[in-house]
Amino acid sequence: MTDISRRQVTLDEVAERAGVSRSAASRVINNAPHVSKAKREAVQRAVVDLGYVPNATARALATQQAGAVVLAISSDNPQVFADPFFAEVVVGVNSVLEETELELMLLLATSTRGQTRLEQLLRTRQADGVMMMSTHGDTLAELADKADVPVVFGGRPVNFEPRFYVDADNRGGARLATEHLVDKGRTRIATITGRMDEGAGTARFKGYQEALAVAGLDAGRVAHGDFSEDGGSRAMAELLSEHPDLDAVFIASDQMAIGALRVLTDAGRSVPGDVAIVGFNDIPSARHTAPPLTTVNQPIQALGREMARMLQSLMSGETPSPLILPTRLIQRAST
Amino acid sequence: MTDISRRQVTLDEVAERAGVSRSAASRVINNAPHVSKAKREAVQRAVVDLGYVPNATARALATQQAGAVVLAISSDNPQVFADPFFAEVVVGVNSVLEETELELMLLLATSTRGQTRLEQLLRTRQADGVMMMSTHGDTLAELADKADVPVVFGGRPVNFEPRFYVDADNRGGARLATEHLVDKGRTRIATITGRMDEGAGTARFKGYQEALAVAGLDAGRVAHGDFSEDGGSRAMAELLSEHPDLDAVFIASDQMAIGALRVLTDAGRSVPGDVAIVGFNDIPSARHTAPPLTTVNQPIQALGREMARMLQSLMSGETPSPLILPTRLIQRAST
DNA sequence: CCAGAAACTGGGAGCGCTTCCAGGCGACCA
DNA sequence: TGGTCGCCTGGAAGCGCTCCCAGTTTCTGG
The missing domain is CATH 3.40.50.2300 (Response regulator)
Known part of the structure; x- marks a missing residue:
């Protein structure tokens, strides 16, 4: 802090000023043992006087650790x-x-x-x-x-x-969400999956299936999305035409849920009256949709x-x- | 790619295998001049054979450049x-x-x-x-x-x-937003500022003032927020009680706008009927509020x-x- | 008071790479 | 054919730091 010198201060300079060897100086910098109290203090003083900061690169090279x-x-x-x-x-x-x-x-x-x-x-x-x-x-x-x-x-x-x-716990979260739908008395529960080439996508789908299996309900109403808002819209439209009887859908991401919500509303289905939906991720937007989105929060x-x-x-x-x-x-x- | 050896391959090994000096090898790695075609090729062959990748740390130390x-x-x-x-x-x-x-x-x-x-x-x-x-x-x-x-x-x-x-261009954006409000025929235009200890906060406030000055309108209806949703709510409440006659408000962030919007709605003021609002930042949520938020986009x-x-x-x-x-x-x- | 242990100390050899430099060598021109 | 120039070439000196090691000092306890 004292000296705003242009050049980098090296360990050698510290050692010299403190009147000790470089080895000793190094030891106190890394507070290793085997340094007398007097020298240790001399070095510490030199460090602050000179404003010494170890060169990370050199250290990395010597220790073989990148830091x-x-x-x-x-x-x-x-x-x-x-x-x-x-x-x-x-x-x-x-x-x-x-x-x-x-x-x-x-x-x-x-x-x-x-x-x-x-x-x-x-x-x-x-x-x-x-x-x-x-x-x-x-x-x-x-x-x-x-x-x-x-x-x-x-x-x-x-x-x-x-x-x-x-x-x-993507699977557990999906199960939770789907069970919630079941608890609400829904029986024709569809899902919009995420990308099935991603772990989160498959896990959430599995959770959906498990919950419906336990409840003894049909898990056949599925459309695949890609986690995006547009993908959600497309999948929802597909669902609506293939399974017009659905009364709930578990959607593997809030982004998709937002897209799906719009399609649902445009189709004249009320949410949650006609169909209940739950998303996943709990993104900030989820609390501002109309209606606000029930969703699964993960501790990111x-x-x-x-x-x-x-x-x-x-x-x-x-x-x-x-x-x-x-x-x-x-x-x-x-x- | 060929050899999955544990140890790091060094330049020396490359040089040795290519039958050249380390200097020469270094030159071809950094494709510097002064290397004959034959040696250059020999080194290149050695590099791929050995799967050599330069050690960034060593290089950084030698060149005095961190990379x-x-x-x-x-x-x-x-x-x-x-x-x-x-x-x-x-x-x-x-x-x-x-x-x-x-x-x-x-x-x-x-x-x-x-x-x-x-x-x-x-x-x-x-x-x-x-x-x-x-x-x-x-x-x-x-x-x-x-x-x-x-x-x-x-x-x-x-x-x-x-x-x-x-x-x-925070100032310009704020001016744009405020002018937009003026164009819409609003005359009692308030603002909720951001943190005034941040550049964006002061700049946006300035833009607001400029636009109103040009329009010859009163720029005295101001409450200070902190860019957060809660801060927006508080500021809006304050505005409502101090200046109940306002018919528009320029809000220095979408987050605050969301908070303000809620307060406005709760107070029975319709948006944009009774009061028009415009935010700043164009966050994703801004398109999902009710009504969707007019806002200023910056190219982040x-x-x-x-x-x-x-x-x-x-x-x-x-x-x-x-x-x-x-x-x-x-x-x-x-x- | 002495042997042995324990603590300190500084020299020096690297870590892997770049780069300066001096020497070597072939090419080119007159 | 001799001289010069310019392009190769490899040796060696670092970059700043760690850490092993051998030597020295100090401190124990008997």
């Missing part, structure tokens, strides 16, 4: 990250990383270029750990799981169970937090167990 | 980043960084710890450049502007004009993109000019 972890998001759609979902994940991740000396790197592996970068990252240990969010169970995911860098997954890709992951920040924690534990040599975070039903006026 | 830039967000509220706004900025930033060899680091400087980190970053050149989004014109911002690392600001802090920044991804571009230009020694991105009115049913 950074990366949050990698692999997808074919450059816009995915615009989803507020990830912003929340980042907040969670950051909250635990903040207690650490670790830096956070962001890798949006959307193009081939990004994918390559991720691969190299995995192979060359440029980061001390990676948090991977990959929607598709592509080869990249499996590669990541096998890499010798600690990797924890956020969410599970479809068709592939990583060794370490934290996921929201907690997801990020737990990913970071699990990564830490992995990095310190432990073998954590996968974690599934609870989801809960948020009841509003659409049911 | 990374950071996006720093300084705020006193750990939750700011949960705002989808930043997610979009990141998408924009990433889109240009993807063409580069640069890594993206994220620094959410919310705690004191984070602040310290940011300061050190600025002083020690651990990154080759920083994109700084700081709402308050605190000392940190000024420090950043003076740092010998290239720094570009996203948005302008209040009370302080950075040398390099890209910002949305473009903001990120331009920040990254400006930073690049700065890093390559140029002296770019500040940039102000246009905002535009999105007309919906609330006016």
